[in-house]
Every structure is written in structure tokens, then in C-alpha cells.
Amino acid sequence: MPFDKSKLNMDLYEPFEELVAIEVLGRPCEVPENQSMLRCFQFLSSETITYGKFCWNNDCGNCECQVILPGETEPATRRMCQTKVAAGVRVVGTSRHVKFRFK
Template identity: 40%
Template sequence: MEKMEWREGLFESFGRLVEIEVCQSTFKVPENNKLLRCFQFIKMETISFGDYCWNGDCANCRVWYRTEKGEEKSALACKHYVRDGMVITGLSGSLMTDWGD
């Protein structure tokens, strides 16, 4: 995989991109990374400057997702790791604002 020098050190080590769905849109993001970093991978400019503590204190990065068993759960994107095929069904107000779509 070609290295993107401006992103080097920002993400956990990864060997491939995995596919996730965020509010009915599909994206490829780096495996072995927390969701908030994956969102930053997708929307570098807005997520990087968003109102997030990156350590679980503010809860501005809350997401709702579907488990592999089909249950709806919530988690903090700064604490929860991505998985291949993950379906994110909802984003917090802060994430929605920074997502911009």
C-alpha cells in the first residue's frame, strides 16, 4: 500500500482498508483504528478541527452502530475500533455537523 506521508503517524499501523457504512454511504478506512480516526481518514479537514477530546471525556463523538448480531448499540468513536463491514446508523450532533453531508 502506498504511504501517504501527510497522514503518517496519525493512524495505527494497518495493512489494508476495510469497508464500513456510515449513514447509508460506503467508505474504505484503515483497519486496526478507532472509528474517530477512520472518520478523520474520510473527512480530514473537518474532523481534525472538530470539537473532540479524542480520549472519551467529552462524548461528542458518540455513534450508533449495528452489531454483527443485528443489535443497535452506541459507543464513543474515539474508543471503539472499526471492523470490516461495520454499519454506523447514527452520528452525534458534532459528528453530523463535521460530516457535512
């Protein structure tokens, strides 16, 4: 079923229709498809990410997290502003700048 986007600022998001399931620090979450992982983090924890110290364009490194992508078995450090979400991604560690206050 398409996700109801009426409460989102769609200027921030790439076009999407549905949510995909990922895991963030052991917590099952659903986030919009077709976004950067950092935008997905903002979807999950708007205040902490919106007002965090992020350049959003691959300069600062503050968004680096340890993630296991679908098909991989070991975590790798990736920049979340440069990593596209995919169903099944597991975020297993974060930089000190990436903080969550889940809704």
C-alpha cells in the same frame, strides 16, 4: 493490495496495511484497518473531524454514534474514539458534533 500511505500523516495512525469496508450513514466507505472509528472518520472527512470538538480520549462524549457492529442486529450508542473499526461496521446515526464532508 496494500494501501498507498504516502499521502497520509502516519503519525496519526496505528500501523495498518489494508482498508476495510464499512458503511457510514448509508454510504459504502473504505477505511484503514486497526484504527479507532473516530480516526477512520478523520480519514474519510479530514477537515470536519480534525477541527471538530473531540478530546480523542473518552472524556467529552462528542464522538458518540449509533453503530451496528458485525454480528449485531441492533444499533448501540458507542464512543467512536474508543471503538475499533471492523469490516462490516455500520454507522447509522451520529452526534451533532460528528459531521462529514466526504471527499
